[in-house]
Amino acid sequence: MATFDTSKAGLDALLTPQNCVLILIDHQPYQFAGLHSHDSVTIINNVVGLAKTAKLFNVPTLLTTVIEENGGLILKQLQDVFPEQKPLNRTFINTWEDERAVEWVKATGRKKVVIAGLWTEICVAMPAIQAAGEGYEVYAVTDASGGVSVEAHTMAIHRMIQAGVSPITWGIFSAELQRDWARAETAIPLADIIINHYGNVGTSFLWEQQLLNTPIPSE
Secondary structure (H helix, E strand, O other): OOOOOHHHOOHHHOOOOOOEEEEEEOOOHHHHHOOOOOOHHHHHHHHHHHHHHHHHOOOOEEEEEEOHHHHOOOOHHHHOOOOOOOOEEEOOOOHHHOHHHHHHHHHHOOOEEEEEEEOHHHHHHHHHHHHHHOOOEEEEEHHHOEOOOHHHHHHHHHHHHHOOOEEEOHHHHHHHHHOOOOOHHHHHHHHHHHHHHOHHHHHHHHHHHHHOOOOOOOO
């Protein structure tokens, strides 16, 4: 008889600003050059929206690159969200094999690790699977990640699910952190992120605000 993992259900299974960290892996020119599961515009929009959301809710966020001297600096739009942070530059393909990354997570005291990166099948799947095996609750942001093909991206998601990783999207991340629209201190700036990065939902939200003559938040 199949068993049900109750740790992945219930209110405590959801993300909060206090219980998670975010690791953004290798959103660099070389990686984008090999991206074929999504168009680059979509991934750039989504990962920047994800990063802005993490910053809004004060979620500890680690930027990391792999041999940036060859693969290029991290996406400028992403670096601009955290201008004070120098990305952790690795030689390990698997971020979780770099002790600096693991120690950074441990120092936060948090057990829920949210990961997005390029490519899904390598730079996301490898650390996600290892971290899950070491007792962390891992969430892979699938629409802020991408692979060298649709098949590679899809198979990576299947493989991570088998290892206990939970796939989410960046919109889910923002909704779980906000949780209650009555929390105006974050709801108002989150609305601005939605308008700028959430496509049709953002456009509709902007239209609704205009109809209600509600002031439009600005960055």
